[in-house]
Amino acid sequence: MTDTTTAPTATEEPVIHVLWINAGLSCDGDSVALTAATQPTIEEIALSALPGLPKIAVHWPLIDYECGPVQGADTFIEWFFKGERGEIDPFVLVVEGSIPNESIKKEGYWCGFGDDPATGQPITTSEWLDRLAPKALAVVAIGTCATYGGIHAMSGNPTGAMGVPDYLGWDWKSKAGIPIVNVPGCPIKPDNFAETLVYLLHQAAGSAPMIPLDEQLRPAWLFGATVHEGCDRAGYYEQGQFADAYDSPQCLVRLGCWGPVVKCNVPKRGWMDGLGGCPNVGGICIGCTMPGFPDKFMPFMDQPPGATVSTNASGIYGVLIRRLRSITVDTLDKEPRWRHTGQKLTTGYRKPW
Ligand code: SF4
Ligand code: SF4
CATH class of the missing domain: 4.10.480.10 (Cytochrome-c3 hydrogenase, C-terminal domain)
Structure with missing residues (x-):
């Protein structure tokens, strides 16, 4: 979404990146729903139009125009490798879709996001979580699939699908000490997510206290x-x-x-x-x-x-x-009895006809 590159030097404008993986098991409905957010709009977030926040670089498949080959000049996936290498900091990791259990399949893979240049093989969604979660300022699960597994985690499903907290652990905390943030909904209510993302961006900018979450890791003020x-x-x-x-x-x-x-x-x-x-x-x-x-x-x-x-x-x-x-x-x-109600006028007014 932006050509902003790596972590700023002391004289450069600070940038907060948003790395969005929508390659879990999902219908992408949360991405679609978010386009209807109004408080704030996704345009306001992606175009860094929010007062009190530094520049925001959103790397989200739904709106990103970068689509070049891996290691090319305009490759979308390269931002995720930069995140893994620690070259962009801070970043908020957004995960959409449930995480299948890659350890229970006989062959192939359940789902992935981009290819590994070293092997030419797909990088699975769970592998991306392994690579990026330790480097993220915060990890946000968007939608009921990413938070708790949702439809894909129904009894009897073959993939072992689960939400991010079931994958990383419910007591997981980011390097900034922030627990996983769950914004459930099938799909999300757009403003619930937009508001939560902006809260975390303020936290990243050092202008908000620790996000208040309930026991299921939902923003407490939204799901109380x-x-x-x-x-x-x-x-x-x-x-x-x-x-x-x-x-x-x-x-x-x-x-x-x-x-x-x-x-x-x-x-x-x-x-x-x-x-x-x-x-x-x-x-x-x-x-x-x-x-x-x-x-x-x-x-x-x-x-x-x-x-x-x-x-x-x-x-x-x-x-x-x-x-x-x-x-x-x-x-x-009805008007009280002591008012001038009824057919008989007591006001002196005379009807002209
Ligand atoms: S009202 Fe019920 S069905 Fe509708 S979004 Fe909320 S939890 Fe889902
Ligand atoms: S009043 Fe309660 S039970 Fe009735 S439709 Fe509304 S939420 Fe459902």
Whole structure:
């Protein structure tokens, strides 16, 4: 994305590099989703337009125009070799896609990223993690595949796919003492990742304290509340009004929504620019940000266990509360008696016709 080359000398402008590997097992959906970020936009990050940050050099396959041969003048992959050799520092390593276990295959490789000039053979994704993680200022896993394994790590899969913390170890820390940062979602909510990346860039620039993470290594301020707590339909749940078809505005829990027990801010902040957010717009929450996804949430369209008890309780309470509220609403929906209401005008105003 930029022709910025190696680590700066004392007189040169400092540069923070972002090395992005999207060669894990994935659909690249997180890369695509990130193009919709607005707070900030990817353009603002990639063009170093953010106040308080030094120049940022983003090496991301989705937007990079460098595509020359290995060891050529405009080769994209060369940045990753520079990172390995310690020639660019600091850099944030972004990993997209789950990491297959290369030690359990009989032959070949599960997935890789570029070729090794020494052997002409593909460099596997896990080998890139071995090479780059020790040199990175921070390692960020983007999307549920890279964080917890996701779809590829379902029970019975042949690849042994896993998330970055399962590969490097949950207590792994970068050379700067930063734990792995997980930003889950299938795909991510774009602003969740853009915001996290910018936080880490500020940390790299020395202008932010240690990033606060929860036990599953998610940014604590983004994943502290449940879908249910931010859902537009939560009022219907509380009043015991449940949809039995998708064309209803009421709560979707009986159609399979897992929102009450899933940590995700998408209904609160929308998918893009405040718009959308699964249950807000009629989609059940299937728990795509959670470490237990997808196995623990399947079959997706069934009512979650426990929902029968809570919806029955809410149904009984809801009938009573709706009746009481309708009386109150009727009262509040009228002006007080002491105002000039009614047909008879008491103001002196005379109608002209
Ligand atoms: S649709 Fe889901 S998240 Fe929204 S109120 Fe119902 S159960 Fe909660
Ligand atoms: S609301 Fe549920 S399904 Fe939608 S993004 Fe969040 S966790 Fe995933």
